[in-house]
Amino acid sequence: MTITAAHDSPxxxxxxxxxxHRRTNWAPALAPLRAVEAVPTLAGEPLLGHWLALVSRSRxxxxxxxxxxxxxxxxxxxxxxxxxxxxxxxxxxLASAAGLTAPSLSRALAxxxxxxxxxxxxxxxxLRSVRVDITDAGRALVPRLLETESEVDRELFACxxxxxxxxxATALRAVAAVRGGAA
Numbered sequence: 267m268t269i270t271a272a273h274d275s276p277x278x279x280x281x282x283x284x285x286x287h288r289r290t291n292w293a294p295a296l297a298p299l300r301a302v303e304a305v306p307t308l309a310g311e312p313l314l315g316h317w318l319a320l321v322s323r324s325r326x327x328x329x330x331x332x333x334x335x336x337x338x339x340x341x342x343x344x345x346x347x348x349x350x351x352x353x354x355x356x357x358x359x360l361a362s363a364a365g366l367t368a369p370s371l372s373r374a375l376a377x378x379x380x381x382x383x384x385x386x387x388x389x390x391x392x393l394r395s396v397r398v399d400i401t402d403a404g405r406a407l408v409p410r411l412l413e414t415e416s417e418v419d420r421e422l423f424a425c426x427x428x429x430x431x432x433x434x435a436t437a438l439r440a441v442a443a444v445r446g447g448a449a
Contacts, residue, residue, distance in 0.1 A: 329343065336407070341370050348360060383404030383407060
């Protein structure tokens with residue numbers, strides 16, 4: 267798979283210096299994320315995890331800034347997004363589905379409960395289990411979270427054209443499908 271830059275070269279302020287119709291050199295595209303002195307390789311092969319980590323860190327920092335404006339944390343954000351798919355699930359199952367540790371989810375849920383975005387209750391069938399429900403206020407916040415996350419992604423990947431973005435998304439989905447759940 268060859269990932270190419272956008273057909274129209276973006277302005278330098280867009281943070282991408284890739285040439286049109288050529289294989290994208292990810293180092294210039296990622297330069298605004300962090301100054302890179304040398305491209306990490308092993309036996310001439312690029313260490314893709316390095317680049318994924320740089321992009322992931324930049325995305326996380328942008329989401330943190332956006333979350334602060336909404337008066338929540340990224341962990342709370344992740345929990346609310348997950349709860350939109352199935353409210354009334356156990357706290358343990360929510361942690362697993364959201365990819366969060368039990369202690370960090372517990373702190374996030376306490377805060378979300380204080381702000382009225384979720385409720386927690388003992389499971390009638392298993393008193394050791396806690397059920398988590400998203401409230402109407404929490405459900406109303408989720409579309410704002412999704413739109414904000416979409417804006418962050420558009421900004422972060424603005425240096426790529428539509429075809430390159432789709433190719434990247436397809437490649438990452440394939441890796442996640444095979445390795446996403448593996449520790």
